[in-house]
Amino acid sequence: MSHPDFRRAAEVIRSADALLIGAGAGMGVDSGLPDFRGTEGFWKAYPAYEKLGLDLGSMANPQWFESDPELAWGFYGHRLGLYRATEPHPGFSLLRDWASRMRHGAFVFTSNVDGHFQKAGFAEERIVEVHGSLHFVQCLGGTCKGVQPAAPYTVDVDLETFRARQPLPRCATCGALVRPNILMFLDPGWEYARSRDQRQRLDRWLEEVRPRRLAIIECGAGKAIPSVRGFCEVKAQAHDATLIRINVREADVPREDDIRLPFKALEALRAIDEELRRA
Numbered sequence: 001m002s003h004p005d006f007r008r009a010a011e012v013i014r015s016a017d018a019l020l021i022g023a024g025a026g027m028g029v030d031s032g033l034p035d036f037r038g039t040e041g042f043w044k045a046y047p048a049y050e051k052l053g054l055d056l057g058s059m060a061n062p063q064w065f066e067s068d069p070e071l072a073w074g075f076y077g078h079r080l081g082l083y084r085a086t087e088p089h090p091g092f093s094l095l096r097d098w099a100s101r102m103r104h105g106a107f108v109f110t111s112n113v114d115g116h117f118q119k120a121g122f123a124e125e126r127i128v129e130v131h132g133s134l135h136f137v138q139c140l141g142g143t144c145k146g147v148q149p150a151a152p153y154t155v156d157v158d159l160e161t162f163r164a165r166q167p168l169p170r171c172a173t174c175g176a177l178v179r180p181n182i183l184m185f186l187d188p189g190w191e192y193a194r195s196r197d198q199r200q201r202l203d204r205w206l207e208e209v210r211p212r213r214l215a216i217i218e219c220g221a222g223k224a225i226p227s228v229r230g231f232c233e234v235k236a237q238a239h240d241a242t243l244i245r246i247n248v249r250e251a252d253v254p255r256e257d258d259i260r261l262p263f264k265a266l267e268a269l270r271a272i273d274e275e276l277r278r279a
């Protein structure tokens, strides 16, 4: 696939010393993860919730861990299993490849909670998971602080009802129920320290690379929850960097020099890579 904007994007990447990668839900969809876009998309992935009239907004509520923990862990336990079983698509390694040729490498800023940048080989200390990660849990007992890896837990989910079977994940220290360390809707109880520390590392890196040429590439980050989009726009402005925005439906860019690629993440990353190889 050739397109003048792919060539421009390749030039920006080739001449950069550092790469800031923004990623939203569209990045995961290309690995085969379900598209939660709209209520229809959500119910297609989780038909059991359609019968209950529950959409993503009502499921992603921490209240369920108190009122109906089997329902809550049914949803998140299933997603955890899916994220573990799914391999990140080849676009992740293309990004890693490009960054490996840059003096300052890459930093990732993602709203995805699937842990797929780590799984694709990006260093843990070069990733910000702005909405947390499903691969970590936090205790609901009220006394334990911080987060724990979700690795020891497997959740047995009934695929008819999407309810979790007992035993549910419990805190190794105090025995109370744990919940995923991700930001849900109406969620003042989210333990955000891990995400905050990641963010501080990113801020330090951005200071380090400030005198250098920074390229910003954003993959599949929509307007519905605009944390990633907004962040990339602000940093592009602050660093006088070109923003490469890959978004199949919402590719509009704030500045004339930014690059607008209305494609799916993987196909655009492949096309840019072809241009890079051509040189």
Ligand SMILES: [Zn+2]
Pocket: 139, 140, 141, 143, 144, 171, 172, 173, 174, 175, 176
């Ligand atoms: Zn505990």
